[in-house]
Amino acid sequence: MRKAAPVLPRKLHGGHFAFMRALAQGLDERASWDRYLRLEGEHADLRTVRRTIAWIRDEFAAAARRENKPGTARLILLDPDRFAAAPKQPTLAEFAAERGLEDFSEAEQLEAYEEAYPPGGQGGRGKAAPGRGGQGGAVPPTRRSRVIARQLEALRWLQDLVAQDPRPGDRVSAWLNPTLAKRLERAGVTTLLNLVERINGIGARWWVPVPGVGELKASRVLEWLQANEAVLGLRVGRHVLQPRSQLTPVVLAGVVPAATALRPFEKFLVPPALDGRAGGFRAPLEQSVLLARNDPEAIGAWLASKSAGRGNALSATQRAYRKEAERLLLWAVLERQKALSSLTVEDVNGYRSFLADPPAAWCGPRHHQRWSPLWRPLEGPLSAVALRHALTILKGLFAFLMSQGYVTGNPFAAFALPSHSPRPLGSRRTLTFSQWDHIEALLDQQVDTEAGRRLRRAMRWLYATGLRLAEITSVKCEDLEKIDYRATDGTMATDWMLSVVGKGGRSREVPIPRDLVDELGDELARHGFEREVSAPGNRGIRVMARFHTGFESGFNSDFVVGLDTGPQCPLSWRPVPWSASGLYQAIKAFLAHAADSLEGSDAQHLKEASTHWLRHSHASHALQGRAGQTPVPLQVVQNNLGHASVGTTSLYLMTERDERIRAMRGFWHSRGAP
Incomplete structure (x- = not known):
């Protein structure tokens, strides 16, 4: 049996002592809690308050006993309310008026008063006779007040002894x-x-x-x-x-300062001695055609050479390449204490071992963004495929630096890449038809909110088009075009095409189901935009926009100034695009929820699924075709996916294991096999 973790004691702080002093002096329990203990983070009903009071008293008494003060321990546990307060006694004037003694002398009034209220009487709780002039005299303390006074004194002593920060x-x-x-x-x-x-x-x-x-x-x-x-x-x-949507890039950039520590490439401060100015394999300056003075600048030049010419935003390829160069630079400086341009073949071998088993401090969930203190360069050990991919990219980095005359050698060139066993694209990362039908049914049940409709739109567009995550979050309304074409029966029909810029800056057009475009038009109209998706007023709005129902009433923080929308656009604000990471997390969460209503391998399969599985499922389902449905031609699916080679797309034909076995069983039986 697994041993339970030890329960660690709570610690006493100044708020606990202030709370108990307030109670000892008769203040309301709830009011005292709200004043001194509310910040412990839990709403308190009277049961919680009284449990806490009992715990504090026990802790106080235990501390007193540890100091060999058993009397103080008992005193702390006393409840002053056990001792009734002395009944209120009248003043001399009130007593005289009550007894009809107004015309008597003061001495006679005092004599009668002391007879009615003898000093030291009533169990030791009596008061001295009131002074002359009809005012009450000094009142001896009651037993209850003496207990309270001693408790307050004990609390001050204990606070100095045990209160902690x-x-x-x-x-x-x-x-x-x-x-x-x-x-x-x-x-x-x-x-x-x-x-x-x-x-x-x-x-x-x-x-x-x-x-x-x-x-x-x-x-x-x-x-x-x-x-x-x-x-x-x-x-x-x-x-x-502030909510994340209200934070400017400047504010986010200031969350984590630049440092020589685990930081993203743009915030990593490389010590001058390790920045590559004097790298062991630097070529003579006069031979280099790069203006880069050091290794980070050389990496920057390499990344810039991969630009697809779309402004300052990095492409998906550039981000993937930056990740690998970033990891190597961090490792070289922080772990190897060497400049990147001083790495040897032996260092590359060490780096391979590092990627296969990185320290825990280097790892973290992938969804933490680059501004976050929780960002880490790795998620965990790289698989054989990921390791091969990383080393291939770094081999290309050094090949570029050599070709530009920045370094004299490529330590990755002589290094044997890990063996790679090709597997069908999407193998084990494709949903079955029944699993997708289950997801569709759950999407139909989504609550009719902006967030629910947005999630439904994202999943259906990804499945229907096979677009990559970076592609689907980049497309805008103006990328959609209504197309008239001749249907198979010879009649004219209307549908939609989406222009997409994919890997390597290659453009393609992908057919879009009309009902999905109509749903997008409904969402636009719901938020005050034109229902016709391709209307000029909708320019700049992302297909995966984060609309907000409060938009019509005025400016909302979920909206930002749009790019130049042109003089025809009647609106000056645009909804915030849904980020790739936000979309990824939302779909992962939904798929995990979908898995809860399944059992066995289906449930486990959906728990592992992600946005890219929808791309694989698009290809596999289109090529295979449902029962009674004509499979989509290979070249059409190739275009949808943006594959440069039809051979790459054809690998999806191999992903349905059960279908292949059924097909072969028919062949075996035709030959008389058992």
Whole structure:
């Protein structure tokens, strides 16, 4: 049986002592909680408050016993309310009026008063006779008030003894409400340092992936961290205070400072001694046709040479190439303590081993963006295919640097690439027809909200077109064109074509189902745009736009100034494009949800699925064809996918294992096989 993890005690802080002092003096429990303990992050009903009071008293008493103060321990556990307060006694004037003694002398009034309220009477709770002039005199303390006074004194002594300040390595369970702390720990947030890193790394909606933690609890946690910022030495960034859609690139760029540490390429500070100015294999400056002075600049020139001529935005190819060069540069400087232009064949061998088993500190989930403190250059060990791909790209990097006269050798050229066993495209990464039908049924059940309709639009467009993730998030309304053509029966028909710029800057046209374009038109009209998708007023709007229902009432932060929309466009604002990472995460989450209603291998298959599986499924399903449906010609699917070679597309014909076995069984039986 697995041994349960030890339960670590919560720690006492100044707020606990302030809370108990307030209670000892008779203040309301809930009001005292809201004032001193609300920031522990959990809404408190009276049961929670009283459980916390009992826990604090027990902790106080245990601390007193550890200091060999058993009397103080017992005192802390006393409830002052057990001792009734002394009944209120009248003043001398009130007593005289009540008894009809107004015309008596003051001495006679005092004598009668002391007879009615003898000093030290009523179980030791009596008061001294009121002074002259009808005002009450000094009142001896009651037993209850004496207990309260001694408890307050004991609390001050204990606070100096045991109250602590939070530290980054402390577990969240030591400081936050136990229920909240358990939810955070189940989500992998175990320490206060983890918590701050999670918040800074994700931003305002950091709490969404933590089951049971909503916006209110998250705001209290944030307040607590801000209140303890000085003693913790951890700062929650200002970008956390605003939704991600409202943050400018300048703000995001400032979240993580540039440093000689695990940073993206654009924020990695290479020490001058390792920047390649004096690289071991640098060619003479007069032989180089690059203006690059150092290795990072040379990498930048190589990336620029891969540009498809679409402005400053990096293409998908450039981003893939930057990732590999970035990893190698970080490894060379941080792990090998060498300039990139000083790497040898032996270093390349070491780098291969590194990629096959990278340290945990280098790894993190792929969805963390480059501005985030949680960004890491790797997800984990590279597969044989990914390793071969990485080394091939780096071999090309050094080949470029050699051809430009920047370095004298290519350490990757002599290195044998890992063996590669070709497998059919989409092998084991293709949905079956029944799995896609299950997904379609769930999409029809989506809640009719902008986000739900957007997810449905994304999945259906990806499946219907076979576009890549970067392609589908880039296309705009003006890329759609209505086409008149002659149908198979000879009549004229109308449909749509989508112009796409794919890998290597190659353009192609992909047919689009009319019903999908009509749905997009409905969404445009719903948000105040023209229903005709290709209308001039819709120029600049992405097909995968993030619309917002509050748009018609005025400017909304989910909208940004559009690019030049031309004088014919009546609107000056455009919906924010759905980012590739946001779309990827949304589809992954939906597919995981779809898997919950399945069992066995189907469920496991959908849990592994991602956006690219829809591209594979498009190809496989189109080429195979459903029962009673004519398969799509190979050349048509090749064009949809943007493959340079029809041979590449033909590999999808091999992805349906069961279909191939059934076909061969018919052949075997025709030859009399058993």
